Amino acid sequence: MSGAFAGFGRKAIPFLKALDFHQSREWFQENRDLFESELREPLGDLVETLSERFGAAGLGLRGDRKKSLFRINRDVRFSKDKRPYTTHVSAILSPDGTKMEQGVFFFYLGLDACFAAVAWWQPEAAMLQAMRRTIETKPGEFRKLVAALKKNKLELGTQGAMKRMPRGFEHVTDPELSAAIRNRHFVVRRDIDPDSVHAPELAEALVDFAVRARPLLDWGRAIQGTLVPVSQD
Template sequence: SELHEPFCDLVETLTERFAAAGLGLRGDRKKSLFRINRDVRFSNDKRPYNRHLSAILSPDGTKMEQGVFYVHIGLERCFSGVAWWQPSPELLLAMRNAIAARPEKYRALVAALKKNGLEFETEDRMKRTPRGFEHVTDSDLAEAIRNRHFYVQHAIDPAGIHSPALVDELVDFTLRAKPLLDWGRAIQGKAQ
């Protein structure tokens, strides 16, 4: 409770700031947060399910939409991310097709992110190129096509989580990651 309310305030403040910046991301105190506890009524293990607070701000304000901002404040680590995380098979195929068909746009995205001090994370990348994309031989494009997710991360200093400057830091990070949101939205057909 003593952590939950300030975290809810952070989500609401970020929603206001993201709207002012034209990022098209919003959240709410109830729908955006992940639960800390599981149902422990009949369990001998009463420990919390999660040892962190986390929330997603998305275009529709729910956790089900793609092209999101994620914030994670925990005992082990604190970070935020902008992601197309676990896109539907149709959207992932469309993203891969876009990389293969318009490599210059994908490379421009990578360059824009790099200019902003960001780069794609490679966690959970496929070992081999998916079927149907064997013709893509450029190593940078082949690696991109093997991605299951497209996301960038920003480490948050745990000492600064109580600082009002945290909101500015997260808004700045999200603005730097906006090319990723725009790229995915254009593919998804929801360009803003």
């Protein structure tokens, strides 16, 4: 049954630890009910609660328990690592509710980390080029983005950044701008205390984070041409 998010189950993390130890389809099937009640159903509730709250906040992000949740089964077809399951659950909310759009909200609960992110992650080549060109040609707008995020106690991540300037941008020497142009992704992240995931207040904290990260969404949407002007009424 779906409903308002009430927190992940107290056995959520212990389940992931046990799954990591067993990595067995037989064990997983025997314990599927625990996975559903402690992890998957609460994650679905969280997504749908956030979708409603994001809509009310005008963030342009939505999702549901059918389309937004990632599978816990690993795709091992082209991997040397043949473990059948991940040790995390995750979900994404996007402008159209699918996993194919950019400018998204991402939630991840796992043994290795627990965090939320708002991101333009691995944008297609044309969009990434446009973002880089905007930084080069409209540095004032980019600095306003950085300042807005800083005011909201957030900063752009540097994960996966190129070590050298991409072709065509070698002339950009300003340290802040050149560092941004080397990014392959544009993302802000909020780490989450795993002990806090069992309470319904997690949803409120995630809404607060997404609202504070909105300048990054708006910056990317302006470049993409999908930014909806805020009504002055």
